[in-house]
Amino acid sequence: MESSGTGRKLLSLVLLIGGAALLVGSLALDFMGNRASYRGPMLVIGVACFLAGLYLFPTLTRHKDIINFLFLIPLLFTFAVTVIIPLCLGIFYSMTDWTGIQYTKFVGLGNYITMFKEVSFLWSLIITVLFVLFNMILVNLVGFALALLCTSRLKGVGFFRAAYFLPNLIGGIVLGYVWQFVFNNVLIQLSSNGVSLLSNTPTAFAAIIVVYIWQYAGYIMLIYVNGLVTVPGDVLEAAAIDGANAFTTLIRIKIPMIASTITICTFLTLTSAFKQFDVNMALTNGTGSVQDFMGQYLTNGTQMLALNIYNTAISKNSYALGQAKAVLFFIILACVSLIQVRVSNKKEVEM
Amino acid sequence: MKKLFALLLAGAMALSLAACGGGGGTSAGGSSAGGAAGGSGSGGSSASTPSGGGSSSGEGIRLVNGKIEIDAQLKKLAQMYEEETGTHVEIESMGGGIDIQGTLKGYYQAANMPDIFVNGGDTDFANWKGLLADMSGEAWASDTDSAYVNEDGTVGFPYTVEAVGLAYNADILEKAGVDPATLTGPQAFADAFAKIDGMKDELGLTAVVGYYTEPVNLYWSTGNHVFANYEDAGLSRDDTTYFDLLSDGGKLDEARFTKFAEFVALLQQYADNSNMISGTYDQQILNFASGKYAFVTQGSWIGATMTSDDAEQYAAAGNFKVGMVPYAFEDGIDTILTNSPSWWAVYKDGNVDAAKAFLQWLTTDEAQEVLVMEAGFISPFKSCTYVATDPFAQTIIDYQNAGKTSAWHWLGNKEGLAQNYTGQVFNDFAPGKMDTAGFVKVMQQVCASCYGG
Structure with missing residues (x-):
């Protein structure tokens, strides 16, 4: 027993040290620009050896912790590679003059200052907030109304549910181009002055809202339908016996019963409207003019935040500035999400 | 025993992972071994594509x-x-x-x-x-x-x-009795436009000029190509006066730009109203190829579309001859813009x-033959003897031989200028949201904010 114990200890140590050495060696090779083909296998074998060494490490008290950690590793690794590392890199790049290819100097908060001095960016921020407000209210109203219709005793309810949900299955880009055709070639025939809705900023903004509702209300409707069918039948029956009419039932029974659904839908529409990009890009690509905003003539009348970031980085080729805007975007969305979690938790306690 | 088995399994998995990772690594390394200059990883990807067929010598x-x-x-x-x-x-x-x-x-x-x-x-x-x-x-x-x-x-x-000029339908101009050689200044253009406009029904025209300003998908036409004439028309090939001025904080030469703006206003006056604001590139070229416009504000590349996608309509309109005239927004401008x-x-x-x-x-000769005769390119090489069948090829060669070409410099404009700024202003000018003076002022401001921010 004793000899196998030391043997195991030795094996474990050899694996741990050897694995770590291989790992560090392969990474060092990579950073030094060495293109040797054995880098990959070296890295993987290093990691495997290290993990095996951890597993074999001769301890009884900590063995369970080590196993737990080993099982967490795939997830931690994926999370780090897809979220943590890009986030840190992004924040770093936002403080340099990165061009998407290389950076030459560190500029500190320069990009953040430029960003807030840029009138067109402030405009994008404002119309995004407006867009979110409009959509939070309208999408929920329309979605809820459709849900009421689709839970009533009408004929062919299944068909209507599917029909209202269908636009949500079409990608935003396709949808944007379809509606662009509708606005520019079909509706223009009906208008008196022959000017497309998309060529004036206010009407173009309204057009984006309409298309967005068309796309998203069906999805929200499905969630509300789900909420409405869970309202217990006996409660509704009791209300009917007490003489409540349809309106009172709706206000006093149904809506309070699905309060948590309403919270979910509100936050869903909030975050998704905030991140609106594809319809915006395909429909107007942010065009539209504003005669005078803070003393400037703006040419990005319908450009929302996500599209502004994209255009800053890609079409204006200021990757670092775009990155700085994206960091702000992330902070705003993170705050919204935190508030959402808070509110949802509170509601659950009350129920 | 069980543990050993589990370990073996895990080891096998790790090794198979290593093999996958190694696969990518080796092929990248292979290309670096082949190309002495060091691999970029592209060797691996090109060798693995289906069209490679495995016949390449590894130095693709x-x-x-x-x-x-x-x-x-x-x-x-x-x-x-x-x-x-x-x-x-x-x-x-x-x-x-x-x-x-x-x-x-x-x-x-x-x-x-x-x-x-x-x-x-x-x-x-x-x-x-x-x-x-x-x-x-x-x-x-x-x-x-x-x-x-x-x-x-x-x-x-x-x-x-490629060339940027005001493309015209030679047959229609001939029928209307307008000699393109006389179009040398704004007044001549105004007269010719008015004359053709009066004969629209007779000539089967929808409008005199196919001028489109839609800002989402066609911003490059106005913001880059039409605008390029302000920057370069009439100048010698190495003259960068107005480009330098623009690069210096987005400044515009007010006198020259005002004349340019007046010319744009003239184009708008005789443009196809139903499509000027929201028409598409396809509609623009199709209408020109069908003989519905006498002029179109596009460059020589439309020749390829006219003879392929729109070949049927172009043939129906009689495969008319085409040519190009300079955007003579000032008397004395006699060059079209040509460039790579x-x-x-x-x-x-x-x-x-x-x-x-x-x-x-x-x-080499055999490659140039494909590029010129099949791809329709106009060869930039002096030794090339082929002339493309493209409708605009002869026009470009004529202008080149006469030395009446200017370079274009809009490729050096600040990135995003057309897409995010000027394209929209052209679109605002078209339905008369502002007058010529207003257009000049807004353009100055918008260019300055593009270069400033």
């Missing part, structure tokens, strides 16, 4: 082409080259609104750079500063005026010449020697 090169419409011709050239020399050339075409520089940046980050790729102009080349191979020693470099040269050396291989629209550059860490050899081969 990869070319990113920005003109998707000539994909078939380039693939043919690649095949000819492979038969001749055994070097496999992988053609990767992008186009139709894809942001090529953005994609290339992605390739760069992923260490998947092509050996030859397209660059559109100063701003594109500036992205790749220090990363491109100097080709000044190549034989073709002394055979052309259109190579792209910067401080890194001769880094851009030219493959075609983009260049092919060689990536320094790629398979440089093979890439250079392929580009040199492209200037």
